[in-house]
Amino acid sequence: MDRLKALGRLVPRVAAAVAAGVLLGFAFEPHDHPWLALVAVPLFLAALNGISMKSGFLVGAAFGITYYSVLVPWLSVIGGDAAIALAILEGLFYAFFGLFATQVLKLRLWALWIPCLWVAIEFATAAVPFGGFPWGRLAWAFSDLPLGRLAAYVGIPGLSFVVALVGVLVYAVLRRGTALRMRAVALGAGLALVFGSALIHLSIEGDGQTVRAAMVQGNVPGKGLEFLGRARTVTRNHLNATLELQKRVEAGAEMKPDVVIWPENSTDIDPYKDAETRADIETAVKAVGVPILVGAVTQGPGPNERQTTGIVWDPASGPGQRYAKRHPVPFGEYIPFRDQLLPYIKRLEMVGAQTVPGVGPGVMPIRGVTYGDVICFELAYDNVISDVVKGGAQVLVVQTNNATYGGTGQPEQQFAITRMRAIETGRTVLIASTSGISGVIRPDGTVEHKSEQFVSDVYVATAPVQNGHTLATTLGSWPQWILTGLGLLGLVLALIERRRGRAEKTTPPPASGSARAREKVPA
Structure with missing residues (x-):
């Protein structure tokens, strides 16, 4: 009976957590209602306040699984x-947040420890398993709001904290x-952060x-072609779009x-091994007379291995x-535990050859300007961006292929992440x-x-070259480590307080003086 009553009290909290997860998911593209994050977080905390750690785990799991179900359908x-x-895997991170937050909320400085603990959870999702999946960070939703400008000073982890x-x-x-006084302080601090960020001016x-760069979107063919035919058509589309660009240049347009x-x-x-592909690229390069940064899948370095690469192809010297x-994306570009899983999950054979990660950042000097090349999903990883900027990148380049996810909302989410990287680094990003x-x-x-999807699009931009650093790129990973450390410190303090409270409950009160005297009298 008691268990049924406890379950009945927990159900409304789980429902509130589910609602909070839905709201937070709708804060991001393609829905794009970032202010909902400022509703979802307090609703989630309200669901966690005053319950046991076990219940917190369940409530946190309900929130996290719902959140990722809405975020990455x-x-x-x-x-x-x-x-x-x-959704289940990433939701479990928030289950642990719920587990620990139930205790952290009891601390005097809970308003500091909770956002630090949130950053720690985001840090964990960005690291494990298989290199992590940093797609659900709070910061990504704020590219259109003044609050997002803070990323230039505190970076992406710092913005998630804010x-x-x-x-x-x-x-x-x-x-x-x-207390009324604490409510006034909280209200004032919140308004100062929200409206104060609107006063920030970021230079462009x-x-x-400056440098002139042409982004070529050649488009992809429809489904149904066999592999080589489809792949050759994609390359030919980019060749033809580049030739059309050159015609406009020659016409003075x-x-x-x-x-x-x-x-x-x-x-x-692989253009190193296939003569026809190499000929297409060289035709395009010689036509425009300037280097082309080609996105190519190359074979090797070992048997049944490949790499996703960016190759600078020069009109005079070639690749x-x-x-x-x-x-690379696990289960998309490579298979963890490949030998163990393939015999049981035949669908994984569609992945093909194992993609081997590269070594070193994509810092590419081209005709006096240093570009930082980033490929697709790795845009969301802090170390990739940090490494190219520290390596001297003056302009950022994102080479991506979202054809599989066209029309699903994923390209919009990635575009929003790219916008936050521009703010964080203070650099133009060419996609x-x-x-x-x-x-x-x-x-x-x-x-x-911003191009439409599934059309051919060529755009020539004049981009400013930037050598300086924002405060965020100067600080690097320090804000994330410090905030994560504070989150873990708050967790340790909460667990100590919990243990102390349990010890006080189990220790009997000291006997009174008269009682002790009576205990000494022999029966």
């Missing part, structure tokens, strides 16, 4: 079971039992030098670019600098996609150009 293109598995903190302050204002100017950028998978056939993707979304993002996160 596009994975169902691969398979419904894949989408469910990812968003969580504002949510915590909203909860503190509404929380039953909060560089260091005086377009300025001649200094560099041309083709997307990831603009050729899935030169080469960057290999450092964060080339096979089928969209391609575009140009200014250093303040505003959009200069």
